[in-house]
Amino acid sequence: MKFPGALITALVLHAAPVIAAEPASVATDAGKAAAVTANTVAPATSENARDVLARVRPAVIQIKGFFGANTAQAFHGTGFAVAEGGVFMTNYHVVAQQVQYPDKFRLEYRTPEGKTGKVSVVSVDVRHDLAVVRAVDHSPAPVKLVPAIPVKGERAYSVGFPLDVGLTITEGVSNGAVEDSFDPRIHYSGAINGGMSGGPALNATGHVIGVNVSGYRFEQLVSFLVPAEHAQALLRRSLTAPPDDGKRRNEVQTQMRGHAAALLGALKQGMPTQAVAGYRLPAKLAPFIDCNASGDPTPNQPVQVTRINCSAKAGLYVEQGLYSGDLRYSHFVLSTDKLDAWRFVHRLSELASATGAYGSRRHVGPFSCENRNLRLTGFDASVLVCVRSYRKLEGLYDFTVRVSSLNGVKRGFASHLDMFVWISMPA
Amino acid sequence: MTAEANAGYAVVEVMDTHERVIARERIALTADKRTFTVGRSMQADIIIGDAYCAPLHVAIEIMPEGTVRVSDLGTMNGVIVMHKRYVQGGLPGAAQALEVPEGRLSIGRTTLHVRTASELLAPEKPDRARSASPLRDPAWIAGIGALAGGIQLAYSGWLGAPRDLATTIATMLISGALAAGAWVAVWALLSRVMQGEWRWLRHAAIFLGVAAVYVAIDSALELGWFTLGLPQWSTRAAWIGVFALGAALYLHLLHASSLSRRRAAIIACIVLMGTGGLGHWLQARYQMRDVNYIATTVRIYPPLLRLRGPDTLANFFEDTNKLRDAADAKRKAMRSEDDEDSDHF
Numbered sequence: 001m002k003f004p005g006a007l008i009t010a011l012v013l014h015a016a017p018v019i020a021a022e023p024a025s026v027a028t029d030a031g032k033a034a035a036v037t038a039n040t041v042a043p044a045t046s047e048n049a050r051d052v053l054a055r056v057r058p059a060v061i062q063i064k065g066f067f068g069a070n071t072a073q074a075f076h077g078t079g080f081a082v083a084e085g086g087v088f089m090t091n092y093h094v095v096a097q098q099v100q101y102p103d104k105f106r107l108e109y110r111t112p113e114g115k116t117g118k119v120s121v122v123s124v125d126v127r128h129d130l131a132v133v134r135a136v137d138h139s140p141a142p143v144k145l146v147p148a149i150p151v152k153g154e155r156a157y158s159v160g161f162p163l164d165v166g167l168t169i170t171e172g173v174s175n176g177a178v179e180d181s182f183d184p185r186i187h188y189s190g191a192i193n194g195g196m197s198g199g200p201a202l203n204a205t206g207h208v209i210g211v212n213v214s215g216y217r218f219e220q221l222v223s224f225l226v227p228a229e230h231a232q233a234l235l236r237r238s239l240t241a242p243p244d245d246g247k248r249r250n251e252v253q254t255q256m257r258g259h260a261a262a263l264l265g266a267l268k269q270g271m272p273t274q275a276v277a278g279y280r281l282p283a284k285l286a287p288f289i290d291c292n293a294s295g296d297p298t299p300n301q302p303v304q305v306t307r308i309n310c311s312a313k314a315g316l317y318v319e320q321g322l323y324s325g326d327l328r329y330s331h332f333v334l335s336t337d338k339l340d341a342w343r344f345v346h347r348l349s350e351l352a353s354a355t356g357a358y359g360s361r362r363h364v365g366p367f368s369c370e371n372r373n374l375r376l377t378g379f380d381a382s383v384l385v386c387v388r389s390y391r392k393l394e395g396l397y398d399f400t401v402r403v404s405s406l407n408g409v410k411r412g413f414a415s416h417l418d419m420f421v422w423i424s425m426p427a
Numbered sequence: 428m429t430a431e432a433n434a435g436y437a438v439v440e441v442m443d444t445h446e447r448v449i450a451r452e453r454i455a456l457t458a459d460k461r462t463f464t465v466g467r468s469m470q471a472d473i474i475i476g477d478a479y480c481a482p483l484h485v486a487i488e489i490m491p492e493g494t495v496r497v498s499d500l501g502t503m504n505g506v507i508v509m510h511k512r513y514v515q516g517g518l519p520g521a522a523q524a525l526e527v528p529e530g531r532l533s534i535g536r537t538t539l540h541v542r543t544a545s546e547l548l549a550p551e552k553p554d555r556a557r558s559a560s561p562l563r564d565p566a567w568i569a570g571i572g573a574l575a576g577g578i579q580l581a582y583s584g585w586l587g588a589p590r591d592l593a594t595t596i597a598t599m600l601i602s603g604a605l606a607a608g609a610w611v612a613v614w615a616l617l618s619r620v621m622q623g624e625w626r627w628l629r630h631a632a633i634f635l636g637v638a639a640v641y642v643a644i645d646s647a648l649e650l651g652w653f654t655l656g657l658p659q660w661s662t663r664a665a666w667i668g669v670f671a672l673g674a675a676l677y678l679h680l681l682h683a684s685s686l687s688r689r690r691a692a693i694i695a696c697i698v699l700m701g702t703g704g705l706g707h708w709l710q711a712r713y714q715m716r717d718v719n720y721i722a723t724t725v726r727i728y729p730p731l732l733r734l735r736g737p738d739t740l741a742n743f744f745e746d747t748n749k750l751r752d753a754a755d756a757k758r759k760a761m762r763s764e765d766d767e768d769s770d771h772f
Contacts, residue, residue, distance in 0.1 A: 302590070341729035341730075341731075342586065342728075342729060343585070343586055345727045345728060345729055346586040346587065346727075348727050349725060349726050349727045352725035352726075352727055353721070353723070353724045353725045354721045354723075355721065356719075357718075357719040357721065358719055359718050359719055360718070361715070361716060361717075361718045361761070364718050364758075365718060365754060365755075365757045365758030365759075365761055366714045366715060366718050366720070366754075366757045366758075366761075367714075367718070367719075367720070367721050367754070368750045368753035368754045368757060369661075369721060369722070369723040369750070370743070370746050370747050370749075370750055371659050371723055371725055372656075372737075372738045372742075372743045372746070373653075373656060373733070373737045373738060374737050374738055374739070374740055374743055375736070375737040375738075375739070375740075376740075380730075380733075380737045381737075382725050382727060383743065384723060384725050385747045385750065386721055386723070386750075387747075387750040387751060387753075387754045388718060388754050388757075388758070389751070389754040389755050389757075389758045390758075391758055391761065397751065397754060400721075402725065404725065404727060406727060406730060406733065406737075407730055408730075409729055409730065
């Protein structure tokens with residue numbers, strides 16, 4: 001993958017800012033027109049899509065979020081009935097603002113026929129980006145969940161309300177589970193656009209194989225689904241032991257902690273190293289970590305630099321402006337045959353300090369740092385550790401480390417490790 | 428002395444607010460007339476054109492032994508002796524027989540220096556003579572300071588710019604010289620206004636000397652951290668800078684104005700505490716507002732400069748565990764206004 005983990009931020013199907021600007025009525029009319037066109041110009045394969053949509057249509061709702069008493073929506077997504085009594089499945093990121101700020105946001109549903117009513121959040125699964133919600137006065141027959149990963153090449157459909165243009169079905173194929181991903185995802189080669197989040201992805205028999213969750217915005221039809229087994233697990237959990245209304249945010253906190261623990265646990269299985277210019281440095285610490293190496297091939301540079309960037313791509317959407325839970329590390333190996341010791345280590349110094357953190361003061365406090373010269377295996381290094389704590393989620397910290405070699409005057413390295421998120425350091 | 432003063436004369440120097448002598452009056456003294464008056468009117472023995480003075484402001488008496496006494500003749504603004512104002516609310520004669528040390532007093536916006544035959548004169552000042560010690564010679568101090576500052580600028584340019592070194596160093600030296608020149612010019616101008624002398628060399632010596640000491644201490648501490656493992660102090664440069672500013676200010680004030688040592692020290696201290704405290708507060712606020720700011724910077728020097736061995740991992744981890752509490756404390760110190768969305772998102 002050519003793109004670093006930051007791109008995933010763009011994946012979250014959260015079309016809010018653009019869509020919210022349009023008047024609701026206009027958006028709805030456009031949606032109907034689009035739906036009609038799709039039906040009239042249907043090619044042969046879409047006979048199946050028509051059947052699938054007809055079967056799932058009564059169970060699908062659009063979920064809309066409103067800020068305060070406004071009647072213009074703030075964000076919107078899709079949901080589908082999974083149990084009797086108006087129980088619907090959607091994405092956590094569709095309802096996240098309401099979970100985090102229950103006094104500021106309210107949720108409503110809108111059926112494809114235009115019926116509206118209130119929605120409340122029952123339970124969330126931040127790790128898998130799922131949420132169970134309950135709709136008032138709307139209890140369609142639930143659709144069936146199939147807790148198995150479909151094989152590559154199997155026909156699949158995705159249903160939702162993309163960009164607020166009305167109920168839509170897209171057709172594609174499943175490409176099985178995403179390889180080497182920390183969070184389990186099904187790779188769906190079909191269109192998923194903003195607003196379809198939380199909608200059902202179905203097989204040819206009209207059963208749910210997953211929940212629409214994300215897609216690469218500037219690529220071609222590389223989209224992702226949360227496997228149905230996780231939806232089933234959350235449903236079972238929320239029907240047997242739904243959390244108290246007031247504790248939903250604590251639930252998010254606990255789940256973020258669980259995510260961090262799982263991420264660290266996955267790394268603990270040995271510490272593979274790689275030899276880079278005479279140093280043994282941490283390599284791909286787990287199968288799901290993406291590493292790429294680069295360097296400037298220009299000859300006769302004063303300092304030759306080899307860069308290795310690794311990312312766990314394990315970040316989670318918590319709320320607007322807070323996308324967290326990732327692990328990244330980089331190595332910069334420097335060598336010179338032109339510079340003297342003073343100027344060479346000065347170059348190294350420039351990489352030895354910590355800069356470039358990102359985060360909002362709404363979510364985190366300032367950094368506290370400790371810097372020391374330490375003996376590591378085979379060499380001495382300057383180690384800088386900086387920690388900051390999350391403001392509303394106690395016990396969770398951002399953690400950033402810089403390790404720079406001190407011995408070499410012709411070659412040396414600087415390593416950066418950032419766990420910009422939720423790491424509760426072991427005491 | 429006494430006999431001379433008895434029947435001799437006194438000289439009164441009339442000075443403006445910058446203590447420039449604008450008139451020098453010779454007053455003849457006899458055994459029975461030892462008093463003269465100062466004021467705006469024609470009746471005064473010494474006539475001064477100061478709107479803040481009464482027509483007859485004071486009577487000054489030269490005592491036979493040479494001491495000077497002043498009497499307020501019923502004025503609104505009174506008399507200032509030794510930086511103290513004596514106002515009698517317009518009652519004539521209330522400040523009678525107030526002794527005037529060194530014969531210096533002020534009325535209105537005018538300073539009078541009453542000189543008698545008994546005054547002690549300072550010895551002749553050497554002109555352009557070199558001081559015995561280079562440490563006290565402004566030319567030496569300025570020269571050494573300029574050299575040290577130039578070396579420091581050239582070194583930092585050399586460190587960071589392996590290519591195009593000459594341009595970088597020349598640019599740094601020129602901008603450094605311009606900044607220093609501007610600073611010295613401001614103080615020289617103040618000296619010219621307040622003291623009537625430019626004192627270029629002295630102000631250059633103060634600026635360059637203090638700058639050299641600042642660079643030496645800061646570099647020594649930074650190098651000391653690396654070579655000896657001294658504790659890191661993230662606001663080191665800022666605090667040393669504040670103290671250097673205070674010291675420079677004190678010395679500049681002393682040489683550019685007529686302030687006493689005590690007053691110059693008080694002003695320097697106030698400015699020092701003000702800038703230091705304000706800077707500290709601003710930095711704390713800045714860090715609260717920019718949660719991505721990391722004050723600790725790491726500088727690495729060649730390995731031959733490391734005199735103290737590395738610390739153990741165990742010690743370090745023990746200290747890093749304290750970071751959690753430090754981070755929690757900083758988080759709790761944040762104010763509710765910090766809840767506002769930052770510009771980073």
